[in-house]
Amino acid sequence: LSEYRLRCISCGKEFSKEEVEYTCPVCGDRKGTLEVIYDYEFLSKRIDRNLFRKYSSKGIWQFKDILPVRKDMVFPALEVGSTPVYFHKDIAKQFNLSGFSIKDDGRNPSASYKDRASAVAVVKAKEKNYDTIFCASTGNAASSLACFSAVSNLNCVIFVPATSPEAKLAQMQVYGANVIAIDGSYDMAFDISMKVGLTKGWYCRNSAINPYLLEGKKTGALELAVQYDWKPPDYVFVSVGDGTVYSSFCKGFYDLKQLGLIDKLPIVIGVQSEKISPIADAFEKGKPFEPIDVEGNSVADSIAVGKPRDVIKAVTYAKRFNGNFVKVTDEEILDAIAQLARTTGVFAEPAGAASFAGFKKYARLNSLEGKNVSIIVTGNGLKDLKSAMKKVGSVKIYPADEEVIREAFQ
């Protein structure tokens, strides 16, 4: 079904999918990221709500008619997407909302949101007859790509900062990727990945460069709409690093609206760390949008991105669709981990809990009264134990002595 064209986010020039592989040749990698544009009029006659199911056996592939993949491809044998949405009346009441939910994307195969993009990436690599795929990553995109490459029989080369959490590095190794752990930042790893990967002729899974990855990520929005019975929440909170996940929510809802499947676009609020917030800063500065690169770091490694590669699209979408950004402190992120786990049973990594911290801050600064809110948990807490332990402390060790232990409960 889904014939599509590519359009530059900056200059608006359109390309056929055969003309361009990654970014706009005029505007370049940084400003010329491409949007995937469907023939909505054609599609809307062929797609209706009944095509999609709340609990689909196919995960993200139930949306294949609005994904840029060949329909005859074999999809990887891993269940990606169909992650749970939990509704919490108590939290809704506490913040005077009409509804509150958590979408737990830590339940994906490699335990992060990035699996939605990696699944599409390996299908595209196969479609284009590549045998090797590469990416730069703070950790999650890499462990995800390692996982999907393994099950798809693709060689996988990863460029990652050596400071990436232990669990993410372990995943890459276990899945058998070729890991280049760089003594430097994600931003450095990214630049090196592009220079080495492209000259080697490998397929690029950097989601700001490869226009198809945002399309995989947008399935989070599509699922949310289905799980909300086509009346999606008023607000969606999600953490922001490079910017692609933010844009993917905007794009997913936009696609559904163009197809007549939802009536109203949710407002997407991006959450950044106060210590490293180049996308929020660029949005605040306003038009004409320019990348503002910064130095910095955050306990939320997944969004510790000083030179965001997909900033122009993120701020353009935020402007176009009435979105916004909010900044939180590392302290607030760490508090949110335990709070979320203890009230909802969802253990999130720092960037995953940042959406909850961002929601709470936004609710304090702006009125959300009567609104329906959903937060996205983009990664499982098991992926970064060190950060989680900063707040809750280690376990206390007792001798194997009944009396001593009994006393502890007096």
Add this chain to the structure above:
Amino acid sequence: LSEYRLRCISCGKEFSKEEVEYTCPVCGDRKGTLEVIYDYEFLSKRIDRNLFRKYSSKGIWQFKDILPVRKDMVFPALEVGSTPVYFHKDIAKQFNLSGFSIKDDGRNPSASYKDRASAVAVVKAKEKNYDTIFCASTGNAASSLACFSAVSNLNCVIFVPATSPEAKLAQMQVYGANVIAIDGSYDMAFDISMKVGLTKGWYCRNSAINPYLLEGKKTGALELAVQYDWKPPDYVFVSVGDGTVYSSFCKGFYDLKQLGLIDKLPIVIGVQSEKISPIADAFEKGKPFEPIDVEGNSVADSIAVGKPRDVIKAVTYAKRFNGNFVKVTDEEILDAIAQLARTTGVFAEPAGAASFAGFKKYARLNSLEGKNVSIIVTGNGLKDLKSAMKKVGSVKIYPADEEVIREAFQ
């Protein structure tokens, strides 16, 4: 629907659910674990295959008519069960099987099979008006109970060996449980938990003691039958610690056969570590079955149980239903982790990968030609990184220098 009685696995005496809380008063905790017995004739007239769905929105609760819970209870707001089954033709071909699948229970809320039991445990605790629940655990049952207690507003006390993997201890802390980490083995933690927990009047979630927990665990078998369209595999491989998970597969398939929903009982093969295999040993020794306690340890912490509490039921079921046991080395378990991850994209903790190691060994020692086989991955690899890393090694760190990295690919 599900009225039920309790029956001692050793003496066969039956009890009403009001008469006994945990184990047979005559045979005691160790030998007198109870079976939950339904009125199959009554139920089989009211239950048919159409009641159950391959992809249910309700996870394990779609089976509530054959679970020992009050139907008016509020179930915890976490999606438990409905874990994926992946079919792998290449592995089937390699071992001359008619089919091979992996059921990945690492995709549960706290990332292990134990969530199936904890979900039932917190519902029973609420039903019985307890405000505190306790368990002893090698790690997974505890992190799982901590998770489900958090979302159910129950106090949770955990008795766990202090050597439990870091990730499992972290989960318990983050979920806000009261963790008693004991300088000793799981077996010591168990004994202390019973002495302290019962005198304190807390609800006991030790799955060998509490007859309802096996019923929660049996949903793994029920799901597998549904996912196999009611023609379950010939063989199911699952790792064995205390023995309850092994028995839960036997019992789940037995229930379905009694209800006329499946025609044939799969053969369940329990996998133990060669270094600590008291259940396999007791089965080998034969009738009359007696516990054989051993000292030992294994890289697979979840099944490093020297004094298994549910051994009598496990070996009785193995005998009754033509099951068997197989022992694997720690080396084989560690090899299985990387092999499974690199061929299927499923990253398992050691005890989870043990099922794969056990399958491979069993296939070498016995003929499985033409058989349909499923292995159960009972825990996510993110729960024990140290063990996984033993085989694959750490990442190599490179300077942030394009030329140096380019050379690495010459």
